[in-house]
Amino acid sequence: MSAQILDGKLLAQQMRQRLRQARDQLGQRPVHLVSIEIGQNPAAAVYVRNQQRAAAEVGIAMEVRNLAIGTTQAQLVTAIGELNARPEVTGILVQRPLPPGIDPRTVQTAILPTKDVEGMHPENMGAILYREPALPPCTAAAAQHLIVATGIDLRGAETVVVGHSEIIGKPIAILLLHHLSTVTVCHVGTRKLIDHTRRADILVVAVGKAGLVHGDMIKPGACVIDVGINQAADGRIVGDVDFASANEVAGFLTPVPGGVGPVTVAMLLRNTLRAAGAAI
Numbered sequence: 001m002s003a004q005i006l007d008g009k010l011l012a013q014q015m016r017q018r019l020r021q022a023r024d025q026l027g028q029r030p031v032h033l034v035s036i037e038i039g040q041n042p043a044a045a046v047y048v049r050n051q052q053r054a055a056a057e058v059g060i061a062m063e064v065r066n067l068a069i070g071t072t073q074a075q076l077v078t079a080i081g082e083l084n085a086r087p088e089v090t091g092i093l094v095q096r097p098l099p100p101g102i103d104p105r106t107v108q109t110a111i112l113p114t115k116d117v118e119g120m121h122p123e124n125m126g127a128i129l130y131r132e133p134a135l136p137p138c139t140a141a142a143a144q145h146l147i148v149a150t151g152i153d154l155r156g157a158e159t160v161v162v163g164h165s166e167i168i169g170k171p172i173a174i175l176l177l178h179h180l181s182t183v184t185v186c187h188v189g190t191r192k193l194i195d196h197t198r199r200a201d202i203l204v205v206a207v208g209k210a211g212l213v214h215g216d217m218i219k220p221g222a223c224v225i226d227v228g229i230n231q232a233a234d235g236r237i238v239g240d241v242d243f244a245s246a247n248e249v250a251g252f253l254t255p256v257p258g259g260v261g262p263v264t265v266a267m268l269l270r271n272t273l274r275a276a277g278a279a280i
Contacts, residue, residue: 002247002248003224003246003247003248003249003250003251003252003253004150004251004252004253005252005253005254005255006146006149006150006225006252006253006254006255006259007255007258007259008142008146008254008255008258008259008260008261008262008263009258009262011145011146011149011262011263011266012054012262012263012265012266015145015263015266015270016054016057016058016266016269018280019058019266019269019270019273019280020057020058020059022273022278022279022280023058023059023060023273023278024059025278026273026276026277026278029276029277030061030088030090030276031059031060031061031090031272031273031276032060032061032062032063032088032089032090032091033055033060033061033062033063033090033091033092033093033117033269033272034062034063034065034083034089034091034092034093035048035051035062035063035064035065035093035094035095036065036067036076036079036080036083036092036093036094036095037064037065037066037067037094037095038066038067038068038069038071038076038098038099038102039066039067039068039069039099040066041095041097044095044096044097047095048064048095050262050265051265051268052064054265054266054269055269055272058269058273060269060272060273065079067079069099071099072101072102073101073102073103073106073107076094076102076107076110077106077107077110080092080094080107080110080111081110083115084110084111084112084115089115090115090117090272090275090276091115091116091117091271091272091275091276092111092112092115092116092117093117093118093268094107094108094111094118108120108121108122109121109122113135114135114275115275116135117135117138117268117271117272117275118137118138118268118271119133119135119136119137119138119140119141119171119271120137120166120167124136124137125137125166125171128171128174128175129174131178132175132178134271134274134275135271135274135275136171136175136267136271137167137168137171138264138265138267138268138271139167139168139206139227139260139264139267140167140168140171140172140175141175141267142260142263142264142266142267143168143172143204143206143225143227143260144172144175144176145263145267146225146254146259146260146263147176147202147204147223147225150223150252152201152202152223152252154176154179154180154181154202155179155180155181156180156181156182157181157182157201157202158181158182158184158199158200158201158202159173159176159181159182159183159184159200159201159202159203159204160183160184160185160186160196160197160199160200160202160203160204161173161176161183161184161185161186161204161206162186162187162193162197162203162204162205162206162207162212162213162240163186163187163204163205163206163207163208163227164185164186164187165206168206168227169185169187169204169206170185172204172206173185176202181202184196184200193217194216194217197213197217197218197219198217198218198219199219200218200219200222201219201222201223202222202223202225203218203219203222203223203224203225204225204227205224205225205226205227205228205239205240205241206227206228206240207228207240208228208229208230208240209228209230209240210228210230210232210238210239210240211238211240211241211242212228212240212241213240213241213242213246214241214242214245214246215242215244215245215246215247215248215249215250216245216249218246218249218250219249220249220251221250221251222249222250222251222252223250223251223252223253224241224246224250224252224253224254225254225259225260226239226240226241226243226246226253226254226255226256226259226260227239227240227260228240228241228256229256229257229261237256237257238256239254239255239256239259241253241256243255243256
């Protein structure tokens, strides 16, 4: 029996409808999102266009600011400081990857926590330990949203997170702990990864290695959230989970593309509206 596919595009569309209502309730209050990119990365350009289309649908003004190749870290931080000082700017995000010599943590820390719509400022990240913050990390929040949408009882559920990055692995583990899920985090130091993944009721994979997890590593009926985005040799975009074999075993499964990605964009817009004062 095939897994139930978690359609991130459909879920994101439903979210945008609710977000549009929240935007309308703000009336004339400005909701202005500024995206900063150094140079022009073709892969990032596709992502930015998706963000712009989604923002327009919700009613959020999105400004894209391209800085010249060769922009230094100090210049980037100065540009962020200018946006911090503009009261009409609701949210700021910096597109990745950043050029060599620019520290992502320094850049993220330069953004005011109240305008950090990616949820990556240390103040927002730290708040996760106490509660889910108003501006949580977008990808982790998207993964959580997809899991909750299945209706699975998270209390006591065995969750295994493969990958311990600051952006996804660590925050999703903590977010699910708030639901009283029993969470194990695996990483490069984990011995016998399969011993952990096979007992997971919920499996979140966020490593960036195509086909890392196969069907024989998955507990029958498990909810599998594939956060990975990789380019295969034939040019296709694939996840960290081998979709074909996982589809034969899992109970729920996110596709790549079309799973976590669209919901992540919707979470970015939700954070932007929250930063503007929307109660959503």
